Structures are given as structure tokens and as C-alpha cells.
Amino acid sequence: MSCSSKGVCILSSLVTICWREENQEMVRPIRSRISSLLCAKAPLVASHVYESWCCSRFSGRTSSSFMRPWPKFMDWIQMNSCRAAASLPLIKEKQPEGPSYCARLDRENKGLDEGNMSETDDYQNLFGLMKQRFMSFKNQKYIKELEHFQALEEAQSPKFMVIACADSRVCPSNILGFQPGEAFMIRNIANLVPPMKNGPSECNAALQFAVTTLQVENILVIGHSSCAGIEALMNMQEDVESRNFIHKWVASGKLAKLKTKAVTAHLSFDQQCKFCEKESINQSLLNLLSYPWIEDRVRRELLSLHGGYYNFSNCSFEKWTLDFKRCNVKEEGSSYVVKEQDFWC
Ligand SMILES: [Zn+2]
Numbered sequence: 001m002s003c004s005s006k007g008v009c010i011l012s013s014l015v016t017i018c019w020r021e022e023n024q025e026m027v028r029p030i031r032s033r034i035s036s037l038l039c040a041k042a043p044l045v046a047s048h049v050y051e052s053w054c055c056s057r058f059s060g061r062t063s064s065s066f067m068r069p070w071p072k073f074m075d076w077i078q079m080n081s082c083r084a085a086a087s088l089p090l091i092k093e094k095q096p097e098g099p100s101y102c103a104r105l106d107r108e109n110k111g112l113d114e115g116n117m118s119e120t121d122d123y124q125n126l127f128g129l130m131k132q133r134f135m136s137f138k139n140q141k142y143i144k145e146l147e148h149f150q151a152l153e154e155a156q157s158p159k160f161m162v163i164a165c166a167d168s169r170v171c172p173s174n175i176l177g178f179q180p181g182e183a184f185m186i187r188n189i190a191n192l193v194p195p196m197k198n199g200p201s202e203c204n205a206a207l208q209f210a211v212t213t214l215q216v217e218n219i220l221v222i223g224h225s226s227c228a229g230i231e232a233l234m235n236m237q238e239d240v241e242s243r244n245f246i247h248k249w250v251a252s253g254k255l256a257k258l259k260t261k262a263v264t265a266h267l268s269f270d271q272q273c274k275f276c277e278k279e280s281i282n283q284s285l286l287n288l289l290s291y292p293w294i295e296d297r298v299r300r301e302l303l304s305l306h307g308g309y310y311n312f313s314n315c316s317f318e319k320w321t322l323d324f325k326r327c328n329v330k331e332e333g334s335s336y337v338v339k340e341q342d343f344w345c
Helices: 004-020 024-056 072-087 090-094 100-111 121-140 147-152 173-177 202-213 228-235 245-263 270-287 291-300
Strands: 161-167 181-190 218-224 304-311 316-322 338-344
Touching: 004 304, 161 202, 173 228, 181 202, 202 218, 202 291, 218 270, 228 270, 228 291, 270 304, 270 316, 291 304
Parallel strands: 161 181, 161 218, 218 304
Antiparallel strands: 304 316, 316 338
């Protein structure tokens, strides 16, 4: 048995003793001993301990010692191992990145794509793939850009606040390539920004933090094609009290709907929805100006408001900027002017 394997076995035994030990006074010194060992062999040991736990957890054992909830002790082990892993190159040796590793990932991903797995494997495959992607992120990104990620641990200073739809097909980080630390983000149904008079919401809470604390320089509201939230807004009956959460939320886009109905009465419902998908973005840009701490920074040219529209039927992206000086912002009936329109296709 190699020295490292022996170490792993000893540690495994110590963990088992610790795990089953009822006397907390005895546990503490053992934890302390394990902690010092983990600092030296953290990635290997943590993986072994974790997988041992997983095997026993899901192997059907019903011993009372295994029926306890996931202990804080395991969090402690993982936390220490992660910290140690960040400073040790050992993780690279344990996670091969060569062509064969990539080929295996490829084969496994292909297996998922083809749907050639049994239903009982679905759960494991889904999270197995998630684990692979996480480990790939860790090895290909985090470890390689360690300094950058360590700096992010101290602080963030994103240039963008992004408001996008919660739709699974339109993740801004995927389509626009936002990297960790680049965009403070909120996603909601139909990428709506309610006006200040509507009161508190998670959207304006995030906005306040991004604008007043992080002092982002740009707010980008991104809409998209085939938005079910906008369709719900366009389908809603007027002035009907609803207990439906979706209806209550999308009702904040009512002004965009009214304008759409007014100028597109001759168009089909689908075309009206498409129009409203963009109109609601501009209404949200105007609603942003109802918050004094946003309006003030826009007026002082410290903050710019932008719209974006992702059409995933032809993979194109429109971008524009609100021309604040030419906008007519008032309590009711505000109008907008845009500038710097761009079309990426
Ligand atoms: Zn949507």
C-alpha cells in the first residue's frame, strides 16, 4: 500500500470514529488531527471521504449512525479541502485534462443527448453531468485563473447590472459571455422592471444594491423572442382581479401592452406579442428612471440604460441605448428616444 493510500485509510478510520463517536469531547481532538492532515492532502482525502459517505448514504444502510442529517462536520471537511485545493496544484494531477478525459466527457454527454439511458439512471446522469461541468469549470477556468477568482473573493465591481427573463433558453452568461464578476444579474418573468410606485420587489432590491453600492455603469434589460411572460401579459383580461402570481407580476408591463394594442391593432396576435417583447423593454427603461437614485446617476452621466433583444429563432441580437436627454419622462405618459442601435447577426 502506498504512503498516500495508507494515509487515506487512516483518515477514513478516523472519520468513521469521529462520525460514530457520541462523546463530543473526544471528537474535537480528532477533528483537529484530521484538519492538519487534510491541509496536506486535501483534494484526495476530501474526495475519498465524500465518496465513502455517499456510498454508505445510498447503499441502504439503516444504522442510526447513518440516519443522522448531513453533518456540519462534512461541511467543515469540504470547506477546508476547498481552501487547500485552491493553493495546491495536486488537484490537476487527480483530474486529467488530456484528450482521453475530454473524449470520455464527450461520450458521456453524447449518451445523454441520445437519451439512451434508463429512467433509473436519469437522476444520476443529470447530476453526474452537472458534476463534470463543475469540475471542468474548476479545472479549465477557476484553477487557471486563480488570482482573478481570489480577487473576486474580496470584492466585486461589475460594470453591468443585467435584467433578463427567467426563461431557460436565454441565459445572458451563455449568449453574451458574461464571466464571473462582470454582471450583477436578476432574472424574472418577462424581464420586467416595475416602477417605483409599485413598491418593493426582488427586482428593485437588486437594482438598489447594484446602483448605490456596486455603482454599476450600465443597466441592460434583455428581452427575447417567444417570451411566454409577454404572451401572458398580452392575453390577460383587463381589470380582472387575479390571484395568479404570474398575472400579478406581468401586470407591471401594462403600459407596454396598452401601447402595443394601440399601434398594432391591425397585426396578428403573434406579431403583437413580438412588438410588445421590445416595447416592454423600453417601458422598463423608463421605469428605471422612476427610481431617484437611478435617475440621478443617469442625469450625471455616471450610468447608462440599455435595451437588448435576443431572437433565438435566427440567433440575432439587437442592442440600443436610452437617449436620456431626449426622453420625455413624467408621471404619466412618458416617451422614450433611443440611440446607438446595433444589430448583431
Ligand atoms: Zn421570457
